[in-house]
Amino acid sequence: MAAAAGPLRFKSNYAVSRKMEPFYTGGRVQVSRDGTAMFCPCGTRLNVIDVETGARLHSLEQGDQEDITSFALSPDDEILVTGSRALLLKQWNWQENKCLRTWKAVHVAPVASMAFDSTSTLLASGGCDSTIKIWDMIKQYCTHNLKGSSGVVHLVEFHPDISRLQLLSSSMDYKIRIWDLNSSKCVAVLDGHFSAVTSLAFAADGNTLISSGRDKICMVWNLETRESKRTVPIYESVEAVILLPEKGDFSQLGVKQQGLHFLTAGSKGALKIWEAATAACVYTQPVPFEPMESKEEASEHSLTQCMLVPERNEIVTVSVEHNIVLYDAQTLQLRKQFAGYNDEVLDVKFLGPGDSHIVVATNSPQLKVFDLATSHCQILYGHTETILALDVFRKGLMFVSCAKDKSIRVWRMNKDRRVICVAQGLGHAHGVGAVSCSRMKENFVVTSSQDCTIKVWNIPESLTSKAKAGLISSPETLQAQVTERGHDKDINSVAVSPNDKLIATGSQDRLAKLWSCSDCSLLGVFTGHKRGIWCVQFSPVDQILATSSADGTLKLWGLQDFSCLKTFEGHDASVLKVIFVSRGTQLLSGGSDGLLKLWTIKTNECVKTLDGHEDKIWGLHSNKQDDMVVTASSDSSITLWKDVTEIEQEEAQAKQEEQIMKEQELSNLLHEKRYLKALGLAISLDRPHTVLTVVKAILKESDGRKHLEENIVRLRKDQKEAVLAFLVTWNTNSRNCHEAQAVIETLLKHEAPDSLLQYSGIKSAVESLLPYTERHFQRLSRLLQASMFIDFMWQNMRLADVSQQEDVTL
Numbered sequence: 001m002a003a004a005a006g007p008l009r010f011k012s013n014y015a016v017s018r019k020m021e022p023f024y025t026g027g028r029v030q031v032s033r034d035g036t037a038m039f040c041p042c043g044t045r046l047n048v049i050d051v052e053t054g055a056r057l058h059s060l061e062q063g064d065q066e067d068i069t070s071f072a073l074s075p076d077d078e079i080l081v082t083g084s085r086a087l088l089l090k091q092w093n094w095q096e097n098k099c100l101r102t103w104k105a106v107h108v109a110p111v112a113s114m115a116f117d118s119t120s121t122l123l124a125s126g127g128c129d130s131t132i133k134i135w136d137m138i139k140q141y142c143t144h145n146l147k148g149s150s151g152v153v154h155l156v157e158f159h160p161d162i163s164r165l166q167l168l169s170s171s172m173d174y175k176i177r178i179w180d181l182n183s184s185k186c187v188a189v190l191d192g193h194f195s196a197v198t199s200l201a202f203a204a205d206g207n208t209l210i211s212s213g214r215d216k217i218c219m220v221w222n223l224e225t226r227e228s229k230r231t232v233p234i235y236e237s238v239e240a241v242i243l244l245p246e247k248g249d250f251s252q253l254g255v256k257q258q259g260l261h262f263l264t265a266g267s268k269g270a271l272k273i274w275e276a277a278t279a280a281c282v283y284t285q286p287v288p289f290e291p292m293e294s295k296e297e298a299s300e301h302s303l304t305q306c307m308l309v310p311e312r313n314e315i316v317t318v319s320v321e322h323n324i325v326l327y328d329a330q331t332l333q334l335r336k337q338f339a340g341y342n343d344e345v346l347d348v349k350f351l352g353p354g355d356s357h358i359v360v361a362t363n364s365p366q367l368k369v370f371d372l373a374t375s376h377c378q379i380l381y382g383h384t385e386t387i388l389a390l391d392v393f394r395k396g397l398m399f400v401s402c403a404k405d406k407s408i409r410v411w412r413m414n415k416d417r418r419v420i421c422v423a424q425g426l427g428h429a430h431g432v433g434a435v436s437c438s439r440m441k442e443n444f445v446v447t448s449s450q451d452c453t454i455k456v457w458n459i460p461e462s463l464t465s466k467a468k469a470g471l472i473s474s475p476e477t478l479q480a481q482v483t484e485r486g487h488d489k490d491i492n493s494v495a496v497s498p499n500d501k502l503i504a505t506g507s508q509d510r511l512a513k514l515w516s517c518s519d520c521s522l523l524g525v526f527t528g529h530k531r532g533i534w535c536v537q538f539s540p541v542d543q544i545l546a547t548s549s550a551d552g553t554l555k556l557w558g559l560q561d562f563s564c565l566k567t568f569e570g571h572d573a574s575v576l577k578v579i580f581v582s583r584g585t586q587l588l589s590g591g592s593d594g595l596l597k598l599w600t601i602k603t604n605e606c607v608k609t610l611d612g613h614e615d616k617i618w619g620l621h622s623n624k625q626d627d628m629v630v631t632a633s634s635d636s637s638i639t640l641w642k643d644v645t646e647i648e649q650e651e652a653q654a655k656q657e658e659q660i661m662k663e664q665e666l667s668n669l670l671h672e673k674r675y676l677k678a679l680g681l682a683i684s685l686d687r688p689h690t691v692l693t694v695v696k697a698i699l700k701e702s703d704g705r706k707h708l709e710e711n712i713v714r715l716r717k718d719q720k721e722a723v724l725a726f727l728v729t730w731n732t733n734s735r736n737c738h739e740a741q742a743v744i745e746t747l748l749k750h751e752a753p754d755s756l757l758q759y760s761g762i763k764s765a766v767e768s769l770l771p772y773t774e775r776h777f778q779r780l781s782r783l784l785q786a787s788m789f790i791d792f793m794w795q796n797m798r799l800a801d802v803s804q805q806e807d808v809t810l
Contacts, residue, residue: 010600011582013608013648014629014641020370021637023047023056024322024340028070029305032077035312038324039080039094040340041068046082048094051312051326054338054375058097062090069110074120079137081123083111089125091137106133106142117158124167126153132169134181146179148186155197159223161206168209170197176211178226188226192219201243203260210262210276212241218264220276232279237267240306242315244273252331254282265317269301271332285332289381321364323379339368339377345632347390348619351399352413355623358630359399359419360638361387367401367411369419372640382409382421382475391437391445396624398422398467400445402432408447409475410459412467422467425457425478434494436503444481446503446517448491454505455480456520484520486513489532495545497538502559504545506533512547514559524562528555534576541584548575554589556601568599570606577620581629590617590631596641612639659685666690670697676711683719688726695739705742712746720747721759728768737776744769 024040024047031038037057038049046068048058062068066085073080073094080092083105091100105111107127115124122143123135132153134144151172159166165181176190176197195215202209208229209221214237220230244250244261253273255261260276273283289301305318314335315327322340327333344363351357351369360368367380367387385404392399402408410423430450438444442464445457457478466472487507495504496517503515512526512533531550538545543559554568554575573593581588586607587599594613597606612631619632629641662685669678675698682690698708715723723743731740747756756762 008583008585009645011586011598011607011643012645013643014596014598014610015644016612016639017628017642018372018640019612019637020342020375020639022322022341023049024324024338026322027068029307029316029318029324030071030073031307031309031316032073033075033311034077035309035314037094038316038338039071039073040324041071042340043067044084046071046080049338051336052374058094060092060094060097060099062086062088063099070112070114070125072114072116072123074116074137075118076120079116079120079123081114081137083114083125085110087111089135101140103140106145107131112152112154113156115156115158118160118162122158124156124158124169126156126169126171128152130171132156132167132179134167144181144184146184146186149173149177155200157200159206160202164206168200170200170211172196174213174215176200176221178223190219190221190226190228192221192228192231193217195237198238199240201241201262203243204246208260210241210243210260212238212264212266214238216266218262218274220260230276230279232274232276234264234266234272234274237302238264239267239302239304240265242306242308245308245310249330256282263306263315265303265306267302269303269319271303271306271315271317271327283332288379321366323377336374337377337379338375339370339379342368342636342638344618344634345636345638346386346388346618348630348632348638349390349392349399349621350623350628350630351392351396352417353396355396355625355628357413357417358638359390359392360632361390361401361619365403365405369413371417378419380411380419380421382424383407385431388431388433389435391435393437393442394439395442398437398442398464400435400437402435402447404431406431406449408432408435408445408457408478410445410463410478414470420472421475422472423459423463423476423478425480427455427480427483428453434491436494436496438500439496439498440500444500444517445478446494446496448486448494448505450490452485452487452489452491452507454484454486454491454494454503454515454520456482456503456517482520484515486515487511492533493535495536495538498540502538504536504538506536506547508532510549512536512545512557514545514562524559526555526557526562526564528564529553531574534574535578537578537580539580539584544584546578546580546587548578548589550574552591554578554587554599566601566604568604568606570597570599570609571595576617579620579622579629581622581626583626588620588622588629590620592616594633594635596620596631610641612641613637670694673697673701675707676714679711679715679723680719683715683722686722688729691723691726692730692736692739695743699739699742708742709746709750712743713750717759720751721761724759724765725761728765731769731772731776734776734779737772741773741776744773 025042027041029040038051040047046060050057062084068082068084071082080094083089087105089105090102107129109128111125112128113126125133130149132146133142136143149171153171155170157168167179170176174193177186178188180187193213193215195213197211197213199212207223212218216234218232222229242263264272270287271285272281275282302320303317307316313329315329317325324338326336342362347361349359351359358370365383369378383403387401387403390401398412400410406428408425409421411419412422413419428449432447432449434448436446448454458481486505487509489508491505491507493506501517503517506512510529514523529549533547533549535548545557548554552571555564556566571591573591575589575591577590579588589597596610598608613633613635615634617631617633622629627643631639666681678694727740727743730736
């Protein structure tokens with residue numbers, strides 16, 4: 001391991017280096033014309049995502065805490081308008097995250113759809129109140145109020161030829177209305193669909209329209225005669241239709257001749273290319289999941305949207321599962337995939353050479369593999385029910401998943417960074433809740449299940465070598481070599497020791513057990529936790545086992561005598577995960593309250609508590625370098641933490657060195673009697689006592705008052721403000737009040753009252769100065785009185801002495 005090379009350093013802090021949160025929770029997605037930014041609605045926010053890196057550029061919040069119901073970006077990428085449930089429309093300068101204006105939508109129900117015309121000057125808004133409004137975006141007023149639709153107007157689209165001044169709309173009566181904006185009247189109704197019309201596509205000539213619907217058909221319309229030319233049966237609920245551009249080579253997609261071809265996206269999850277003239281499907285995109293041929297719609301794979309981005313030469317699809325996929329427009333080859341929403345994240349592990357990827361188990365049967373550099377997400381199909389846990393082999397290329405479908409699957413990352421399933425194993429009677437891989441070689445896997453058993457699965461060497469060579473076309477079947485009933489209740493965690501000879505299990509029955517790996521014979525039981533054990537972990541260097549429990553504690557156990565060596569208390573909730581870091585000298589634990597804690601084993605001390613999640617931390621894993629940690633939580637977010645101990649130590653050291661240098665310089669300045677520079681330096685160091693020392697040194701000089709005045713007057717305004725704040729403190733002490741009063745006198749003498757009033761903190765400074773100054777004057781008055789009395793006594797004594805001497809002489 002690379003971490004073993006350098007000297008051992010205790011970690012003291014981690015900082016969030018990246019947070020992968022849901023950025024899309026449903027609704028219409030739009031891509032900017034230049035193809036660089038993607039706009040994704042997420043509740044009350046509209047997120048602007050960088051298409052290249054997947055990073056969130058901006059998050060536009062409505063401000064009224066209401067969900068965004070609709071939005072539209074103008075064709076020139078300049079104007080963005082959002083509408084919310086609060087019946088307000090907002091115009092944004094999205095590049096700078098600024099709201100330019102807000103106005104009432106005039107609709108009496110939320111806006112369901114929006115569209116700009118091709119010149120970016122007119123905006124149409126279709127409401128849930130059956131009306132359509134047209135807005136002039138330059139003169140900022142409502143130009144039309146179109147009535148006559150029935151139900152929610154969920155689709156509005158301007159005719160691309162602006163000279164026609166036509167708007168097309170569709171609502172809950174399944175008809176397509178054509179509105180003439182010159183007369184504000186509905187001039188035609190295209191009636192042919194028997195379910196909701198989902199999208200409209202215009203041909204280049206401007207006289208042909210294709211509409212798609214949930215009635216499993218697409219219709220080709222002649223806009224001159226306003227009649228249907230053809231009905232194309234699609235055999236699935238269609239959510240989007242796109243016309244293929246006339247220019248471009250689409251021969252790989254079955255386009256063999258000239259003529260109108262269009263692409264559909266729908267409930268079966270596969271893109272299809274159709275020839276309009278013959279109504280024939282010329283190409284169906286291959287999909288990584290089993291296609292559903294039955295009458296039941298494959299709803300989890302359904303596509304909800306599809307659009308062409310000519311600038312990138314890409315087709316973008318959006319699925320019901322909030323996945324956004326970018327395909328090459330000519331070949332439909334997958335170029336990039338984003339996961340917009342992860343749901344509850346149940347486990348996460350680093351993966352790939354140099355830990356370049358993470359593999360994530362979300363609350364679904366699919367695994368997600370994220371490239372950390374580009375945010376590209378590969379979705380792995382295979383399991384049929386929710387995946388519960390993951391583990392990765394030491395080299396980081398092969399990993400195992402287990403799921404509620406009672407199966408385990410072994411996956412491998414190829415040289416081209418694509419992950420394929422190489423093996424699967426069935427045998428458990430219930431869902432498989434925990435899995436651990438062998439540590440030395442890639443030769444076995446241990447699983448535990450809700451059926452209270454543990455199983456050891458051998459991975460043949462032939463399988464590993466075939467997987468390395470990329471010769472596996474379909475997953476091979478694994479058989480469990482050993483099965484043992486381990487506990488009386490659910491087994492929550494299983495771990496394999498670094499030498500592959502021992503297995504540890506932790507269960508809901510409050511016990512942890514140690515087993516021999518070869519035959520699953522019981523070696524010992526660890527008793528001591530008061531509630532169920534959530535996680536067990538072997539130390540990478542010592543014969544020690546760490547356990548974490550629902551009783552809020554972590555415990556370390558000796559493997560020789562099964563005794564409890566240490567208990568770590570500090571979590572106020574169940575501790576769901578624990579791992580060793582810093583070569584086995586520290587622990588990192590994650591709780592059900594979303595807190596992460598770093599512990600030093602030697603001192604039993606909690607070094608740091610990190611608050612990065614709002615819900616249970618189910619996943620916790622450290623990379624091979626031991627300088628990054630990834631956590632996953634029920635709050636749908638994945639957080640990457642960077643070890644910042646070294647950076648913080650270097651910063652502290654640099655600060656200390658700078659401080660020493662400045663102090664030395666200050667001492668030199670005082671020695672050389674360069675008081676103005678010394679004052680400036682002491683103020684910049686924020687040292688009230690040092691400034692006081694400088695002031696005292698000046699006053700000790702002959703003509704000290706004059707020198708002090710000269711130096712104070714030459715200070716900048718911010719420096720004078722700092723001195724004013726300091727002298728409030730000096731004035732509280734009778735030893736330093738003379739210096740404080742000398743500075744106050746200078747300020748009052750040389751600063752006009754108006755300029756003094758501009759000083760920050762002047763009010764509180766005066767309030768603090770007055771009572772102490774009064775007290776000092778009272779003390780001086782008393783002192784003066786006392787000195788006068790002494791003087792009087794002394795004079796009297798002298799008089800008495802003189803009279804006595806006169807008596808003697810007489």
